[in-house]
Amino acid sequence: MGWGIIVCMKDEHKKTAMNRLKTVRGHIEAVINMVEEERYCPEVMKQVSALQGSLEKVNRILLQNHIETCVMHAVKEGRSEEIVDELLETLRYTNKVTGPNNK
Numbered sequence: 592m593g594w595g596i597i598v599c600m601k602d603e604h605k606k607t608a609m610n611r612l613k614t615v616r617g618h619i620e621a622v623i624n625m626v627e628e629e630r631y632c633p634e635v636m637k638q639v640s641a642l643q644g645s646l647e648k649v650n651r652i653l654l655q656n657h658i659e660t661c662v663m664h665a666v667k668e669g670r671s672e673e674i675v676d677e678l679l680e681t682l683r684y685t686n687k688v689t690g691p692n693n694k
């Protein structure tokens with residue numbers, strides 16, 4: 592119960608999350624090469640920052656998916672209290688995502 596594999600990803604969210612993560616993977620490879628080549632530090636930092644932003648977007652998609660599937664399901668089953676506790680825990684992983692400057 593609670594933490595574990597996602598058993599109910601919506602196709603659209605899975606597709607979006609997969610695409611973004613694969614883009615991040617390619618981007619990370621590029622940043623590794625930049626460090627390998629000893630590129631100018633701020634240039635590397637800019638790319639790392641962009642990566643963080645990309646990953647935060649992935650977490651936002653996962654949060655949306657979780658609310659639309661697992662949370663809704665739990666509420667329908669009358670497990671509201673339990674799922675709210677879990678959701679509050681989940682929000683600790685999305686502090687950058689749930690702020691006012693994100694969409």
Ligand SMILES: [Cu+2]
Nearest residue numbers: 597656657661
């Ligand atoms: Cu979920």
